[in-house]
Amino acid sequence: MTMATQSIGRAPRPSSLADVLEVVLDKGIVIDAYVRVALVGIEILTIDARIVIASVDTYLRFAEAVNRLDLTSREGEQVTGVPGLVRSVSEGGSRHKTMGALEGVKDTAQDFVASLRGDEDNDAFATRREDRSAHPGGEDRALPPGRSAPAGRTGTRSGSGSVNGA
Amino acid sequence: MTSLLVYAVVRDGHPLTDLPLGLGEPPGEIRLVRRGSVAAVVSPVDEPVALADKDAERHLDILVALLADGPIIPLRLGSVAPDEEAVREEVLGAAAPQLRARLDALDGLVEVHVDADEDELTAVRAILETDPSLARRGTGSGTATGVQERISLGERVADRVVGRRADQADRLLDELRPFAVADAPRGPMGGPEDPVLRWAFLVSRDGAPGHRDLEHFDEAVERTRGSHPELVIDYVGPLPAFHFLGPIEPADEPQRSRWGW
Numbered sequence: 001m002t003m004a005t006q007s008i009g010r011a012p013r014p015s016s017l018a019d020v021l022e023v024v025l026d027k028g029i030v031i032d033a034y035v036r037v038a039l040v041g042i043e044i045l046t047i048d049a050r051i052v053i054a055s056v057d058t059y060l061r062f063a064e065a066v067n068r069l070d071l072t073s074r075e076g077e078q079v080t081g082v083p084g085l086v087r088s089v090s091e092g093g094s095r096h097k098t099m100g101a102l103e104g105v106k107d108t109a110q111d112f113v114a115s116l117r118g119d120e121d122n123d124a125f126a127t128r129r130e131d132r133s134a135h136p137g138g139e140d141r142a143l144p145p146g147r148s149a150p151a152g153r154t155g156t157r158s159g160s161g162s163v164n165g166a
Numbered sequence: 167m168t169s170l171l172v173y174a175v176v177r178d179g180h181p182l183t184d185l186p187l188g189l190g191e192p193p194g195e196i197r198l199v200r201r202g203s204v205a206a207v208v209s210p211v212d213e214p215v216a217l218a219d220k221d222a223e224r225h226l227d228i229l230v231a232l233l234a235d236g237p238i239i240p241l242r243l244g245s246v247a248p249d250e251e252a253v254r255e256e257v258l259g260a261a262a263p264q265l266r267a268r269l270d271a272l273d274g275l276v277e278v279h280v281d282a283d284e285d286e287l288t289a290v291r292a293i294l295e296t297d298p299s300l301a302r303r304g305t306g307s308g309t310a311t312g313v314q315e316r317i318s319l320g321e322r323v324a325d326r327v328v329g330r331r332a333d334q335a336d337r338l339l340d341e342l343r344p345f346a347v348a349d350a351p352r353g354p355m356g357g358p359e360d361p362v363l364r365w366a367f368l369v370s371r372d373g374a375p376g377h378r379d380l381e382h383f384d385e386a387v388e389r390t391r392g393s394h395p396e397l398v399i400d401y402v403g404p405l406p407a408f409h410f411l412g413p414i415e416p417a418d419e420p421q422r423s424r425w426g427w
Contacts, residue, residue, distance in 0.1 A: 009388050010278070010401045013226060017219060019402075022353070023279070024222045027408040028174075028240035033259060036252040037172070040244035043218040058358045059320030060313075065290040066323060070301055 170208040175239040201258035237272040278403030282363040324358040345383040350409040366409040
């Protein structure tokens with residue numbers, strides 16, 4: 001029983017490369033006395049897409065969530081409908097929570113948007129993304145005080161933004 | 167020209183069993199460079215050394231494999247020495263007695279990571295249930311109401327989400343700390359864009375007095391998953407004690423680890 005718990009409940013190592021990097025990069029000792037020993041930089045080929053999200057985007061996203069939940073209850077949808085959706089999205093997205101490979105997040109976000117919209121109008125997502133990436137001031141906007149914005153949750157964020165902008 | 171990649175410091179008797187090949191192309195065989203009662207784990211690598219993110223996975227595999235046979239002090243990924251003499255002098259060098267003491271202190275201890283997060287809609291729904299006035303403010307704002315009002319609403323909800331995550335993190339730590347020797351934060355937490363918890367715990371690999379060991383920590387995590395169905399809890403380990411390389415603090419006083427020399 002304990003064996004089963006261990007094999008199911010605890011992963012021997014992080015599941016994604018992004019999570020491995022989070023565990024390994026900038027960890028481990030560097031000894032002050034290095035003269036001949038050097039530190040070689042790591043070329044990050046897979047993940048360079050840390051997207052900074054402005055606080056206003058955060059707030060609009062939460063406001064949108066309120067609306068969405070409100071609409072859900074007024075339309076009399078099955079109570080289990082949205083929690084079921086939420087569960088699947090959170091499981092699909094959890095692999096990318098820490099930093100997130102952009103491709104994986106994109107897929108998750110597209111699935112998320114598609115599921116919200118009943119699979120109509122997927123193009124809005126792509127349009128929205130192009131708008132965002134083309135926005136020159138996008139990365140300069142301030143974060144909420146004292147907060148950093150790990151990129152991994154862009155899936156949910158972009159999905160909401162797309163719905164929001166529609 | 168061949169250099170040496172240095173992965174970790176171990177005790178001189180470390181068996182080096184079941185190790186993958188080293189990093190670099192072509193990958194070299196891993197061996198020990200000893201000095202006194204400690205040894206550096208190295209592998210030959212051709213210059214110029216070029217490491218990419220994929221190498222981080224193998225680096226971690228090597229460290230985890232080493233950890234299975236004894237305590238390790240990991241070196242920063244990408245530590246390269248020109249030859250064995252440089253490893254003996256600069257990595258082991260005068261610090262050898264201290265390194266051995268740290269290794270002995272880490273003997274039998276491993277690090278595990280607990281990451282908790284909650285789906286945003288789940289959090290917002292719970293907040294609306296406790297404060298229906300927020301939901302009324304939201305009604306109809308999707309079309310006619312101004313952006314400023316939506317931002318204001320979102321800000322209020324975001325504040326509640328932050329408070330909720332802080333409470334959740336406190337509860338998780340209360341539930342898990344009794345089964346860890348020490349613990350430390352691992353990254354941004356609790357903000358509107360952050361996960362609920364991102365934490366490292368130090369536990370004994372085998373049975374330990376006071377149940378601060380891996381088996382009991384596993385059970386504690388399972389209980390926590392059961393009592394917090396709203397959270398997605400990732401649990402990874404055993405890993406090298408990256409966050410506990412300095413003096414080991416009591417579990418109630420988490421500190422960022424650092425080296426004093």
